[in-house]
Amino acid sequence: MAPDAEPKVLQSAKPVELLQSQPSFFFANLQPILLLGTLLFSFKSLVADPVHTLLGLAPTVAIVQAIYCVVCLPSTGDVAAPTPKPGQKKKAVKPGQDIWAKVIPAFLSFTLTIVLSAPLLYIIVILFGAPLTTHHPHTLLFALHLALLTTPHLYYVHGLDASTWLRLASLQQPIDESYGMSLGACVGAWVGAIPIPLDWDREWQKWPVTVVVGMYVGAVVGKLAGGYLFKGWKIKLA
Amino acid sequence: MPRSPTLRLVSLAIANVLLLVAILVFAQGFFPYKPLLPGLATLDDEQDVQQWMEAEQEEAVFDRVVVMVVDALRSDFVYGHHSGFDFTQSLIRDGAAIPFTAHASPPTVTMPRVKALTTGSVPSFADLIFNLDESGSGSTLATQDTWLAQIKARGGKLIFYGDDTWLRLFPGDFFERSDGTSSFFVSDFTEVDNNVTRHVPSELRNSDWDAMIMHYLGLDHIGHKTGPQGPNMLPKQREMDGIVRTIYEAMETKSHLANTLLIVAGDHGMNAGGNHGGSGPGETEPALLFASPKLKQRRDRQEYSCPTHPKAGTDFHYYRKVQQSDIVPTLAGLMGLPVPKNSLGVFIREMAGLWSMPQSTTLALRHNAVQIKRIVEAAYGAQSFGTLVQRWTACLSQGDGGAQIDCGEPSGADGALARYWAYAASRPGESVVGHEVNSNAKDEHIMNFLNAAQEELSNAASSYDIPRMTLGIILGAAAMAFAITSLPAIWPASTAGMFFAATSLLYGVMMFASSYVEEEQHFWYWMTPAWTVLLTVKGLTKDGRSAIRIIAAGTVVLAVHRPAVRWNQTGQKHAGAPDIVHAFFSEHHLLMWVLILATYTRTWYVLVRRTFLALVPTEFAVAAGVALTIPAIIFKLNFTQADAPELVQGLAVLVRQWTEPFGLVLQGQLTFSLIGVAAIAISVLSIGLARGTAIGKADGPAVDVTLAERLHHLLTLFLITQSRAPNIPLFLGMELQLLAFAVLLGNPARSLGAQSPRRNASLYISELATSTLLCSHVYFFCTGGSNSISSIDLSNAYNGIANYNVVAVGVLLFSSNWAGPVWWCSAAVLSTFTRPVKIDVEVSTAGKGERAWVQDEREALRREAKLEHVSKVSGNDLPEHWLVYCASMTAFVATSLLAVMVACTALRTHLFIWTVFSPKYLYAMAWCIGWHIMVNISFGSLLRWLGQIA
Structure with missing residues (x-):
């Protein structure tokens, strides 16, 4: 990227607004309930058999995330569509304009999530201390879930623009609902590792139950905090 | 609220003195020194026994x-x-x-x-x-x-x-x-x-x-x-x-x-x-x-x-x-x-x-009881214990008629012991009805007293000196307050400052959970990747730096960190689980030696290139490097053959045969004395050359190699010698991480702007402090350390020592168990200096060869030397970086020590007090006195000063 172009991009970064429609609001609020509910009801089997439970949950989570993208979020093209004048009132998005214009970016987002994010996150998770020589399916599925919670909506909204992704990676992007969710999931997964070394000798202390729970709770907390509390904030690293 | 440097220096000094005092005062209360009764016991002075019953001595059976x-x-x-x-x-x-x-x-x-x-x-x-x-x-x-x-x-x-x-x-x-x-x-x-x-x-x-x-x-x-x-x-x-x-x-x-x-x-x-x-x-x-x-x-x-x-x-x-x-x-x-x-x-x-006679048993028990009673009297005061015994004896004698008289329940441990003693001592005067039965009853009473006294006196809980422990805590809190005062400003906190504070607080909280004390390594293994990512992310926001370079540096830190934490399994919960040293190297000892030799080769290279080259002719520098490294390798090889032959097996038989006549002690002494001689020679040469030039001035021009760096590489060789063979490759990893940290920590925006780079690196010092703190702890644990006494590695504590010597063994023991933390402190000092970065060079040497690069640098140096009156304004706030570093470390050590002291006091009756918390306090002492005061503050400041003057 050209270094002189960067400041301009930085200034233009804005928090992503949800689509202004009834289904959009409805599903945006339903999504955390769905995510946490699914986790809550499958917690027992998650403890008993993490691999099969995580494998079974993955499509569900993917569908919830996909609906969230399609129903609630503007796709890359929408954001790129220029708003001619700053003061002008926002154009109402026509619902059901062209379903394929939404499904195709969503499909691409999920392809990228599985092909790009999941392996990358797998490596990062390993570097953070996940078991390397054992628990391969556990860690792989955990990375897949982490990818599903962190990246599809970002791909859907921001596309593959390098400078945007650099801003996302360096916390320069203003906080919004989807970005908050991604950050929350990462922090939650990290925090979720805390109970593992305690000597309580509980079943649920085993890998990767606590980090999965931490990740889901973190994602929801991050989404809510990003959507309401810290919307538009920029993290400042001094 | 910026505070004046003098004030901060004073409070830093006070904080560290208070730390030392707090540690010792608390230790005196927590590990009380039990007064010993002097002299030898004799049979004659056991008057009490003779008062008790017929003066006879039980027969000796053996x-x-x-x-x-x-x-x-x-x-x-x-x-x-x-x-x-x-x-x-x-x-x-x-x-x-x-x-x-x-x-x-x-x-x-x-x-x-x-x-x-x-x-x-x-x-x-x-x-x-x-x-x-x-x-x-x-x-x-x-x-x-x-x-x-x-x-x-x-x-x-x-x-x-x-x-x-x-x-x-x-x-x-x-x-x-x-x-x-x-x-x-x-x-x-x-x-x-x-x-x-x-x-x-x-x-x-x-x-x-x-x-x-x-x-x-x-x-x-x-x-x-x-x-x-x-x-x-x-x-x-x-x-x-x-x-x-x-x-x-x-x-x-x-x-x-x-x-x-x-x-x-x-x-x-x-x-x-x-x-x-x-x-x-x-x-x-x-x-x-x-x-x-x-x-x-x-x-x-x-x-x-x-x-x-x-x-x-x-x-x-x-x-x-x-x-x-x-x-x-x-x-x-x-x-x-x-x-x-x-x-x-x-x-x-x-x-x-x-014994053929049961009375002999009673007599033996009596001797035992009288002897223990003396200790009881010493513990509770002979006078007060005597009064208690009298009370109980009087009460019990009322009940002689057969009716049980309620004398109430004894209050306190001494009261209970007095009652047992009164029981044991009161019976002999009674009439003898059925000798055997009576004798058994007597024995029972004496045994009751003995067992109660043993339990009471051995029980550590009874012997805490709570006022002293409290005083220690108060002093520790004061040390923490002074340490915080010595920081330049608390608010607004930088990212690194907040991370550092969070680390200190979390660490303090963790000290109250016994399983986290046992598994402390997880905390550092968990914090370090987060810090690395934060540092990388922050690096991406700085202008003028290549994102690829930053990300690569972050990846290197993590990629080294990950295998390092699996190097040695530590902690209690999974002790003995497979790790690289025990499960992998035992099968692949050849690969291990390749890595070890690579580490030595790297050390040799930096010794020649960085430590010797600018001071002595090239040929001599190479020879000096060889003269230092080869004895160290041979010593390590022979030592490992003696200490862990399964790691050497059939390797280098010829070398071992040839060096057989020289004892291990001699080889160790040779290695150490060569390092010592080199250190002195280098210091003398370097200081001599720098004297009178601009180099020796405070925050002088950047030089290619500071004296601190020259000594650092010698220290590295010493620490490698003090490490167990399988841990030596970790030094290679640490070098890599240090290079990566240099990229992450550097702040080229400022140094690029300056026309002539100063000696002091411009960096965010709290970032350096945080990185050093994390790495020090990670490498303490991944070389096999833990908070358990059984993990202390004694094998390298006697290198080069023939006769027992407290100071030498202490230094060797500390440097072998804390090799990683010591290395990182020294590395932190290096990070506070810049090299003359190639800004001029890149411009002027385009198209020229290597030689021209050197020429240019010399030219630049000469120019620098002439500019006697360099304005110091730009670098004015930089020399005190080291003060901030020391203040941060003191704040962490004070916080952690305070937490350990409070945990030990609050949990003094806890089941794990002697198994988890007491050893942790000993380790906290070693971290504070050894690592913080001796290495970070004293040695670090010395190295920093040497780096400034030459």
């Missing part, structure tokens, strides 16, 4: 004793179903031996255990601190009251063979004949024991000794090396069993040994990994066994089955459990000796059947 201490002889090794002690087990079945499990109180290391076995006192963690001192020329057991001293006082003679710990505790000509064996190398399974056994047959023929003590080390070595299930364990047990047989058969056949007692005892046990020191399962449960042909004829003989299973619900609790100290009064009673004054032991009643 006139000789053979004490066979087998190091780390866990109870199941003797009594279990998979034991090699077949003959010993047959003795137990025949009634010729009485078996026990003897509780060894932590710390379960040899020296305190020998103290317990001889004085009968209960050494605490305080003894571990004074361990080094006491085994040196300081106080020894020679002046204390032991059963050995009692035998000697009676005119008896003692002989000793085995672990030379005994010879350090009883120095000079205490023993008539002795042959000490040192346990330098745990790989020695046979020599250490043969050295003892070869004396046994001849000594059994001699009749001039009264006590023979043997201390076998082989079994302990096998445990350390291969664990309790190792292939050599059973043969070693059979060997030990054979020695028991030799001695026992001699006792049966030789007339002068007819009245001899054989005691077989472990000084401590071992855990599942074969280590000991703490109080884990197995560590505190050694076997204890009394054997003599005379035992077959004892009264009230109890039959024991053997081999057998441990008590239900336990792993190592066989037969009755006694205290190790109980050996002392038992031996005294059976041999007719006065009970040593400081013994907290209780006569082992199973042995009482040896």
Whole structure:
């Protein structure tokens, strides 16, 4: 990227607004309930058999995330569509304009999530201390879930623009609902590792139950905090 | 709110002095020094006993004793179903031996255990601190009251063979004949024991000794090396069993040994990994066994089955459990000796059947009780205890008519003891109805007193000095306050500052959870990747830096971190789980040596390139590098061959053969003295060259290599020498991480702007402090450290030392266990200096060769030297970077120490206080005094100053 172009991009970064429609609001609020509910009801089997439970949950989570993208979020093209004048009132998005214009970016987002994010996150998770020589399916599925919670909506909204992704990676992007969710999931997964070394000798202390729970709770907390509390904030690293 | 540098320097100094005082004051309260009763006990001064009953002395049942201490002889090794002690087990079945499990109180290391076995006192963690001192020329057991001293006082003679710990505790000509064996190398399974056994047959023929003590080390070595299930364990047990047989058969056949007692005892046990020191399962449960042909004829003989299973619900609790100290009064009673004054032991009643008359038992118990009563009086005050006893005696005598009179419940521990004593002492005056029954009742009362007194006096909880501990906490809090005052500003906090504060707070909170104290490594292994990512992310936001470079640097830090944390498995929960050193290198020792040689090669290269090159001619620099590195490699190779031969196997046989004539001590001394000579020469040369030039000025121009860096590479070689061979490749990883951190921490935006780069690097100092703190701790744990005493690695503590020397052993011990943290402190100093970055160079040398680059640099330096009056405004705030670094570290250390002190005070009655929190406090002391004050503050500041002047 050209270094002189960067400041301009930085200034233009804005928090992503949800689509202004009834289904959009409805599903945006339903999504955390769905995510946490699914986790809550499958917690027992998650403890008993993490691999099969995580494998079974993955499509569900993917569908919830996909609906969230399609129903609630503007796709890359929408954001790129220029708003001619700053003061002008926002154009109402026509619902059901062209379903394929939404499904195709969503499909691409999920392809990228599985092909790009999941392996990358797998490596990062390993570097953070996940078991390397054992628990391969556990860690792989955990990375897949982490990818599903962190990246599809970002791909859907921001596309593959390098400078945007650099801003996302360096916390320069203003906080919004989807970005908050991604950050929350990462922090939650990290925090979720805390109970593992305690000597309580509980079943649920085993890998990767606590980090999965931490990740889901973190994602929801991050989404809510990003959507309401810290919307538009920029993290400042001094 | 910026504070003035002078004020901050003062409060930093106060904070560190307060830290030291707080540590010592708290330690005095937490590990109280128990006053010892001086002098030897004699039978004459036991007036009380004579007042009690007919002045008669119980007959001595034995006139000789053979004490066979087998190091780390866990109870199941003797009594279990998979034991090699077949003959010993047959003795137990025949009634010729009485078996026990003897509780060894932590710390379960040899020296305190020998103290317990001889004085009968209960050494605490305080003894571990004074361990080094006491085994040196300081106080020894020679002046204390032991059963050995009692035998000697009676005119008896003692002989000793085995672990030379005994010879350090009883120095000079205490023993008539002795042959000490040192346990330098745990790989020695046979020599250490043969050295003892070869004396046994001849000594059994001699009749001039009264006590023979043997201390076998082989079994302990096998445990350390291969664990309790190792292939050599059973043969070693059979060997030990054979020695028991030799001695026992001699006792049966030789007339002068007819009245001899054989005691077989472990000084401590071992855990599942074969280590000991703490109080884990197995560590505190050694076997204890009394054997003599005379035992077959004892009264009230109890039959024991053997081999057998441990008590239900336990792993190592066989037969009755006694205290190790109980050996002392038992031996005294059976041999007719006065009970040593400081013994907290209780006569082992199973042995009482040896006396034909039951009164003898009572008398022995009386002697024991009177002796312990003196300690009770010393602990609670003779006056006040006497008053309590009088009260209870008066009350009990009212009840003589038979009616039980309610005297109320005793208040406090001393009250309870007084009641027991009143019971024990009041009965003798009564009428004798049914001698046998009465005697038993008397014995019961005395035993009650003895057991209560032993429990009360051994119980550590009763002896805390709470006011002192509180004072220590207050001083610690004051130290923390001063440390925070010495920081330039708290708000607005930088990202790194917040992370640093969060680390300190979380660490403090963690100190209250016993499992997190045991598994502390997880905290650092968990924080470090987060910090690395944060640093990387922050790096991406800085202008003028390539994102790829930053991301690559972050990845390098993480990629090194990940295998490093798997290098050595540490902590308690998964102790012994497979790791790189134990599971991988044991199979691939060739790869390990390739990595080790790569590390040495890298060290050689930087020694030549950075340490020597600019000061001496190239040829000489290369030669000096070789002269330093080769002896170090050879020493490490020979040392590893002696310490862990399985890691060397058939490698470099020729080198080892050729260096055979030179002892390891000599090789170690050569390595160290070469490093020392090089350090002095380099310092002198460098300072001499820099004097009078601009280089020597405060915040002078950047130079290619500062003196600090030259010395750092020498320090690296020293620390490598002090590390175990499998850990050496970690140094390569640390070098890589340091390079990566230089990219992450650097702040080129500022240095690029400056026309002539200054010596002091412009960086965010709290980022450096955080990185150093995290890396120091990570490398402490990943080289095998933990918060348990058993993980202290003694193998490199005697490098190059022939005679015991407290200071030298202390320095070597610290530098081998804290090699990583020391290295990172030194590396932090380096990070505060810049090199003359290639800004001019890149512009001017385009198209020119390497030579031109050097020329340019020299030219730049010369120009710099002429500019005497460089404006110092730009770098004015930089020299005090080091002050901020020290202040941050002090703040962390003060916080963590305060947390540990509060945790130890709040949880002083906790089950884990002696197993988890006390060792943690010892480690906190070592971190604070050794790592923080000695290395970070003192050595770091010295290095920093040297880097500034040359």
